[in-house]
Amino acid sequence: MIRPRSSHGLLDPLLRLLFPALMLLLLNGCASVGYYSQLASGQWQLLRARTPVAEVVADPARDPQLRAHLEQSQQARAFASEHLHLPDNQSYRLYADIGRPYVVWNVFATPEFSLQAQTHCFPIAGCVAYRGYYNQGAARGAAALLQQQGMDVAVSGVEAYSTLGWFNDPIISSMMHWGDERLATLIFHELAHQRFYVQDDTEFNESFATFVEQQGTRQWRAYRGLPPASEAQVQQRDQFTQLLLDTRQRLEHLYAQALPAEQMRERKAAQFEQLRQDYRQLRDSQWHGDKRYDAWINAPINNARLLPFGLYDQWVPAFAALFKQVGGDWPAFYDAVQTLGKRPPAERKAELRRLAQL
Structure with a gap:
């Protein structure tokens, strides 16, 4: 045919x-x-x-x-x-x-x-x-x-x-x-x-x-014989991501409470303002005023803007631990990832939590 x-x-x-x-x-x-x-x-x-x-x-x-x-x-x-x-x-x-x-x-x-x-x-x-x-x-x-x-x-x-x-x-x-x-x-x-x-x-x-x-x-x-990426840049990226993940965690705790809508909105806005304050303190005290994330942090923030960070970064430490367990062998790592991915969702997430704590 x-x-x-x-x-x-x-x-x-x-x-x-x-x-x-x-x-x-x-x-x-x-x-x-x-x-x-x-x-x-x-x-x-x-x-x-x-x-x-x-x-x-x-x-x-x-x-x-x-x-x-x-x-x-x-x-x-x-x-x-x-x-x-x-x-x-x-x-x-x-x-x-x-x-x-x-x-x-x-x-x-x-x-x-x-x-x-x-x-x-x-x-x-x-x-x-x-x-x-x-x-x-x-x-x-x-x-x-x-x-x-x-x-x-x-x-x-x-x-x-x-x-x-x-x-x-x-x-x-x-x-x-x-x-x-x-x-x-x-x-x-x-x-x-x-x-x-x-x-x-x-x-x-x-x-x-x-x-x-x-x-x-x-x-x-x-x-290519190049030195590792600047530790300062890597640290800044990780610290910024952690700020956002910490904010997500606080918001999840807030949203689990039975509060009137107006009060919930006020506390939600306060969490976003705390994020901005925490960012500025980190930027000015540890990053020597580096403003690379200013545009993001100064734009309007809502739940949806936080989503990609949790999606892209949540389990990175778990996969790093898994990679270390197999001695940095890529084929063995992929086999382990495939085995993990085939487990039921609840079991898969529980194992990722365990790996992330190693």
Whole structure:
């Protein structure tokens, strides 16, 4: 049987993706048609925009800075498969110019007095704590509707995402403003999603990929004979993240109380103000006035803005402990992660808590 193929041999996976999505359209009614249609259209446009990195690098008509940046990225891409044992496929060996700063905009939402994300379920990725839009206006429109319902909402631009191995994901032009090392860390992170993924557990998946990104970057620097990343920068990142996680914990305790709505709002606002005060004290006393996080902390804060930090960082210490247990052996680590990921959700979370305390 002859099957149609795209220029990169990826049309069959596309059909496998769109078929269950089409079934969802038929089952879920007209309200879902527009959303799933923009998902299919956006992904198809991204696929059509791909060009092999090797062709871009070899083309003298292309911007020299772009060519040099992409050439450096391919060294990190090779390292990812050869040394981190991440998938060896065409992902991140292709390039796509999309002509906009973000590839998608994610909309996060929580109830006013809860840190429980509004989840959305998809045929491939399972249930996740956000909804993605290829158009910024559509994302803002969806956010406005949720705000009218009394939800806490945040819209976040995303430079890249993983299709979990269903497609050969490209390096996207939205990633090109990063330095060579940041681009490498993104490649490690997204390939980790292809390596292993648990449906319906965003915290597990993102923490796992974040650990692979961080540990992979340490090894990538050592491989190139570079010293470890500045301890000050790493410490600042970790301290800032901890401030946000501590705030989440205090808010969870607050929301568990039976308080009148107005009193709850006042105490919620007080928690966000305490976060700002704690940040400024940390910045001025330990960071020598470094203002790298000022823009984030001075913008309006709500439950939804705190969500990505818990999702991406919550279990990183647990995966670090697991990596140490297997002696830093990547294949053994992935086997252990896969075993852990197959356990029932409650058992999986209990084991992650245990590992995080080691």
